[in-house]
Every structure is written in structure tokens, then in C-alpha cells.
Amino acid sequence: MFNLYKSSAFILLRGFMVLLACLQAGNGMASLLPFDFPGSILGLFILFILLSTQLLPLNWVYNSGQLILRHMAILFIPVAAGLLGYVDVLSEGIGLILSAAFIGLVLILLVVGRLYQRMQA
Template sequence: MKLIRDFAVILTCLLVGKAVAALLPFAFPASIIGLLLLFTLLSTQLVRLEWIFAGGQLILRHMALLFIPVAAGLLSYADVLSRGLGFILLAATTGLVLILLLVGRLYQRLVS
């Protein structure tokens, strides 16, 4: 019964996110809106963490299985990915370095 409640709260946030995304005049991922809604509800304590904890743990435990279809779908685009591999690696490395520099700078400012 507890898992049903957990999934109902999470699913309700997702469905509200889908409704909001449909009303927006621009494209925005409904799942992100649903996550922001869930975060807001948790932050304001309108939804208690205990109400979604068990369901969230179950989803996290099986998350690797959810990525298998995506990985299999990417195999059909192997030629496109191999052509852009240099750019993908450059973008990932540049992003990583920028994030490390930014976090390091923020930490220095917070400590001093």
C-alpha cells in the first residue's frame, strides 16, 4: 500500500508537469517541470519525504534497467556518433573543466 502512495505522488507530479508543459508556448520537458514541482513540494514540506522515499528507492534500484532500451536505440546511430565523437569528447571535457573551475572558485569565495 505504501508503494502505491509513493508512486501516486510521483506520478501526480509528473502528470501536472505534463499539463503545465502543454500550456507553455515553448517546448520544455514535462519531466523537468514535474521534478521541480516535486522539489518545491518537498522543500515547503507539503509532501513529506516519507511519502515518496520507498517508491523513489525502488525506482533508483532498477534505474539501470531503464537505460537498456536507450542504449540499444543509440546503437542504430553508431555511424552518426562515430562521426561526431571528437566534438562530443571536446564538449564533455570542456564542460568538465569549466565546472571544476567554477566550483573551485565558488569554494574559494565561500571559505575566505
Template sequence: MKLIRDFIILLACLLAGKGIAALLPFAFPGSIIGLLLLFLLLNFQLIPLPWVHDGGLLILRHMALLFIPVAAGLLGYVDVLSQGLGLIIGAAFSGLVLILLVVGRLYQRMQP
């Protein structure tokens, strides 16, 4: 019964986020809005954490299964991905280096 309550709360936040996204004049993912809504509800303690904890853990435990359809969909674009593979790897690596440099610099500035 507890997992049903957890999933109902998570689903309600998702559907509310999708509803808000439909009202916006620009395109924005409803799932992100739902996640922000859940964060705000938990942050302001309108929903206690134990109400969604077990359902969230169950979803996180099986998250790898949720990425299988995405990976299978990418197989249809192997030719496009292989053409830009160098660019993709270069962008990922340069982004990683940039993030490490910025975080390192901020850490150094925050130390007394």
C-alpha cells in the same frame, strides 16, 4: 500499500508537470517541471518525505534498467556518433575542465 501511495504521488507530479508543459507557449520537458513541482512540495513540506521515500528508492535501485531503451536507441545512430566522436569527447573533456576550474576558483574565493 505504501509503495502504491508513493508511486501515485510521483506519477501525479509527473502528470502535473506534463500538463503545465502543454500549456506553456514554448517547448519544455514536462518531466523536469514535474520534478521541480515534487521538489517544491517536499521543500515546503506539503508532502512529507516518508510518503515518497520508499518509492523513490525503488526507482533509483532499478534506474539502470530504465537506460537500456535509450542505449538501444543510440545503436541506430552509431555512424553519426562515430563521425563526431572526437568532437563529443573534446566537448565533454573541455566542459569537465571548465567546471573544475570554476568550482576551484569559487572555493578559493570563499575561503577566509
């Protein structure tokens, strides 16, 4: 007998629906805020809270998340193609962009290292 609730299509669809519900809840919360904030970040925060409090079992979203991560590189192709239209703008500020990225990396490493040392003491 075919069990619908154990089929891989149902499991993937359930996971996508949960992820989409968290995204829509985050977008709804973002529209209520008096300042601009990305709803997708709020949606990820909602998903994190649901998973960490175990209100949502991990196996409900695990397979769908793995599928999205496996094909995530494809999602960056349109962004990279769009950036090609702004090569002249990017080439003018490449020094500033690289220095900001490097300074940010160094600051993150220093803060994480310091926090790790404090946690070990």
C-alpha cells in the same frame, strides 16, 4: 488486524502516485508555456518544492524513489540498444562529442570551485 495504510504495497503505491501526479502537473505546465520545455523537469521541480517546503512528507515518496533508483540501470538498456543503430553517425562526431563533454566538465569544476571559494571567504 490488517492495517491497509501501513502495508508496504500501499506505501509504494502512494509514493508512485505522488511521483506520477508531480510528473503530470509538470507536463500540464509545460503544455501551457509558449516554448518547448520538458514536463518531467518541471515535475521534478514541483516535487522538489513540495519536499523542501515540507508540504509533502519525505516518507511518502522515499520507498518508491528507492525502488526506482535500484532498478534504474534497466531503464537505460533500450536507450543503449537504440544508439547501436546510429554507430556510424556517432563515430563521425566522436571527437566533437568527447571535446564538448570534457570542456563542459572543466567549466563545471571551475564554476563550482570558484563558488565554493566565495562561500568560504
